[in-house]
Every structure is written in C-alpha cells, then in structure tokens.
Amino acid sequence: MNLNSLLLRPPTGLLHPAPVDPDRHTMSRERLLAYLQIKVHHLIQEQDWDSIRIVGGYDRTRGISRYEKSGKLFNTERPTAQAYGRDLLVQAFPGADYVQHYALIIATYLVMTGRPADTVAYQPPGEEECRTALDALDLDLRGDVVIVGWGLEHLAPRSGVWNQGPGYCWQRTQVGGTGVVYLGFRHSIWGDVAGRTVARLARMGAGAVVYVGKVGGLDPGTEPNQWLATGNTSLWGGALVSWDDFFGDYARTQPGVRSGLHVSSPSILLENQDWLAQHAASYAFVDPEIGPMGAAAGRAGIPFGYLHVISNNLASLYPADLSNERHSDVLRRRAILLDRITRIITARLTGGTPLHGAAP
Numbered sequence: 059m060n061l062n063s064l065l066l067r068p069p070t071g072l073l074h075p076a077p078v079d080p081d082r083h084t085m086s087r088e089r090l091l092a093y094l095q096i097k098v099h100h101l102i103q104e105q106d107w108d109s110i111r112i113v114g115g116y117d118r119t120r121g122i123s124r125y126e127k128s129g130k131l132f133n134t135e136r137p138t139a140q141a142y143g144r145d146l147l148v149q150a151f152p153g154a155d156y157v158q159h160y161a162l163i164i165a166t167y168l169v170m171t172g173r174p175a176d177t178v179a180y181q182p183p184g185e186e187e188c189r190t191a192l193d194a195l196d197l198d199l200r201g202d203v204v205i206v207g208w209g210l211e212h213l214a215p216r217s218g219v220w221n222q223g224p225g226y227c228w229q230r231t232q233v234g235g236t237g238v239v240y241l242g243f244r245h246s247i248w249g250d251v252a253g254r255t256v257a258r259l260a261r262m263g264a265g266a267v268v269y270v271g272k273v274g275g276l277d278p279g280t281e282p283n284q285w286l287a288t289g290n291t292s293l294w295g296g297a298l299v300s301w302d303d304f305f306g307d308y309a310r311t312q313p314g315v316r317s318g319l320h321v322s323s324p325s326i327l328l329e330n331q332d333w334l335a336q337h338a339a340s341y342a343f344v345d346p347e348i349g350p351m352g353a354a355a356g357r358a359g360i361p362f363g364y365l366h367v368i369s370n371n372l373a374s375l376y377p378a379d380l381s382n383e384r385h386s387d388v389l390r391r392r393a394i395l396l397d398r399i400t401r402i403i404t405a406r407l408t409g410g411t412p413l414h415g416a417a418p
Contacts, residue, residue: 109179114156196262277338304361319341
C-alpha cells in the first residue's frame, strides 16, 4: 500500500493509545526509556508533529529510521515514516498487535520526554490487509520442518546459502533424513502476524513449525539468558490454547530447560505491575507470538513447538533486560543457549518420536 492511498484514506476507526505509566511498568523508568529510544523513529525523536498516525503498511522505499539495527540478517526493519506537512504517517508491517504496540511505544516515549501524546492515533489494519501482507511469502515445502524466528544465523549450517525473498530469507537442509527449512524475516512477525505466518506455511506444505525466540520470565528466580523455555499451552485472547507439541516431552526433560504455562501479550508496554500481579501466580513465560502460532498450527493440523531464551524477567530486577540486549555479555550468553537449542532440535529430529504431520 503506497503513501498516497494511506493519506487519502478517511481516518475512520482511529484509536488513541493510552501512554503507560512508567512508574508502574515492570521495567524501571530508566530502562523503559532506553528500550523506547531504540524503537522510536528518528523523525519523532528529533522534532514535534501536529499529528502522528500509525497504520499497517509495508513500504521500504523511503522513510527508513536511522536507528534500525545493523549487522544482522533478520529482524532489522522497523516501521517507516513519512512527513505530510506537519503530520507524520508511520507504516508498520500489517498486524493488529504490531500497529497497537508501536502506537503505545510512540505515545509512551512522548510522555516520558515531556511532550503531549494526544497527537498519536493508530488505525488497526483489516483482516484482509493483514492476510495479504504475507502473500509475498512463497516456498515449496514438502512436509519440511520449518524453523522460524530469532538466531537463525547461528542455528542453520554455516556453509549453507541463504536464498533471498521479498522481506525474508530461507535455507534448506536435511537433519537425520528430515527436510528442514530455516526461515527468517527482515521485518517483525509480531503477535497475530506470527499466527498468520504459521497458517501460510501450513498451506504451502510445512509438516511442522518450530519457533525459536525470546520470552520474558514471570518467576522472580529465573535469571535472564541462563535458561530456555518450552511448553504446549498459552493464554491467548482470554482462553487457553494448546497444540500438538513438536518436542513432545523431549525438550522439557533436558538440562537448562524450564517448561510452564505461557501467556500471550500483544505489547510489552501493557505488561505493568497490575498485569504481573494478575498473571505471575499461574504463568511462567510471556511473549506476543506463541499463542497465535500454536492456535494456527492446531487449526492447520500440524505440530508446533517453541524453544526460547528467557531474555528478561518481569518479576525481578536483573542486570540484563530488553533495554540492553546488544551488550557483549548478553550476546555471549545467548550464543551458548543457541548452541543448546541446536543440539535439542537436532536430537529431536534424529532420535525423537515421529512427527504426526510430517511427510515420510
């Protein structure tokens, strides 16, 4: 969707995000601001606007933020922004959760830097718009296990070649006689986008989907970047969702792996102290994607599994959190955990129980 069509679209269904109270968030005020500063587009950080509208739209031809990550193959792209006079249009990859999340980021950042947030509004993308945003994903899958998410450069064979697609890259290999496709995206597959990704992969012939990423821990005794998380149930949309777990009982029995109930949250900004009090007693982990992905896999009739680094702790203050993920010690610890993930996935493929949805 181009800039002109978005600007000319009547501003119906606009919602105004409520900035979060930084003193009630599970991150400290200082760390929350540091997290926001690496996410907010430079045009917002450097000048004021009469209005800021966030919409669903994937356009990499202009308006790229100077604060995008570098030195990585995947998950480097952030929402783009274009000025229209004194108004700013921000385009996030189409997904209801992601558009809301980025609107909350901007509104909270403005409040924390002493500027009014009532200039911020967001327009949730429609279901058809969200679905067609993934039409560019086109792979010939023949019952392959698709490993998607974070850390893929470390998980995939170093000698392999990454094939380039529009907004994504993939690499195919064999592990223990099973076809495996490593699939990474340059843009974020946040929240409901991740669920649609699983649904599309199933339609293209995936036999199973494995998601490798990062979760927040809700147990105060779990130090970040020391443990892996897995499970087969998530609280999503007010209901528990379970799926046919790719790992079965294998991953949860391995050293350094914790299992438990997961809760899906559409935005880190919503995870304040009240949210924590409501969920900490019953749930072990939180992220935006696992619930939608597990539900989509269940509807498609294929196994799904997650094996994540516990990257931060919402219930206790540790040196590492989401504001300093690029620190050298954090990267070193996560590299060790990625090695462990590789060994667990390889063992599952070479010596675990058969995949229910995989081709022979």
